[in-house]
Amino acid sequence: MQQTGGSTYIISLPKQWAEKVGIETGTRVSIQAQPDGKLLIDPILEGRTIKKKRIDVTGYEARALERDIIAAYLYGYDRMEFISKRILAEQKQVIRKVCYKLIGPEIIEESSNCVVIQDLLNPNELHIKKGIHRMFLIAGSMQKDAIRALKNVDHDLALDVSQRDDEVDRLCLLISKQFRSVLCGGRMPDSSETSIEEYHDFRMAASPIERIADHSQRIANVASKMQEPVREDVMEVIENLSNTYMELVQQAVDALYNADTSLANQAIDSIDGMRLRVKELHASILKLESHETMISLGMIVDSLSRIGDLGSNIAEIAINSAVKDK
Incomplete structure (x- = not known):
């Protein structure tokens, strides 16, 4: 120097x-x-090289094609070309479906033997902390509305909850793509505010939040098949259990954003203390007359318990993240 x-x-x-x-x-x-x-x-290089991927879809089954498109997206390809002597209607439907599930890619060309996808998103537009916060807000609203759909036998609301899971998945995949890009030497969208270590910790938190949304969707799916209201006293216990878990997951997320180990440990201890309530609720469900209702409510309580465990996972990530700061 x-x-x-x-x-x-x-x-x-x-x-x-x-x-x-x-x-x-x-x-x-x-x-x-x-x-x-x-x-x-x-x-700052002018005319950044566009990463291209060409895939011959001849003989591709739907699920294999879907997996390959998502893998190419996560790897950071800007342009994906799908070619064949004749692309089947089912294959085009898969490509459209996957584009809907991802943030950025759009079909820009389409013919009988070629479909081209272009990623139109600027990766710097989404900061990871905002993305995680958005995921959490959607997952929390899904859980709340899934329980409401169960209580009111509201099949339309249950369907709405299930459809919201797609948005959480889209955000999770985008965050995974961004993190992979950072690991490969790409520019971090919010480098002035977030270190690479923090980026890693928030990326780790995206997975349990995405799983919370999955369990909320599972509750909604069960609610969509219920024909009669749940017995009032049992429903009240389920509702209270769900609200408590929502509050504890909120604590875990707050602990992550504020690097608060004390709050994270409180959340973990409180979630562990919920196991007896869950056990008692399972016992009361087994006393119901309808065998079908017992199975349905048992699945719901199991999902709520797993949401609590996922909240513990977030709290543990918060503790690991906060230790280095201290």
């Missing part, structure tokens, strides 16, 4: 690295300060 003038330092960049990333004389670079004091040097 050399000093020039009274307040400016000059450093030289390693030639091998500069050549590898395409930096030449006159190339602009950005320098971003990180939360831990490090400086991130990022080349």
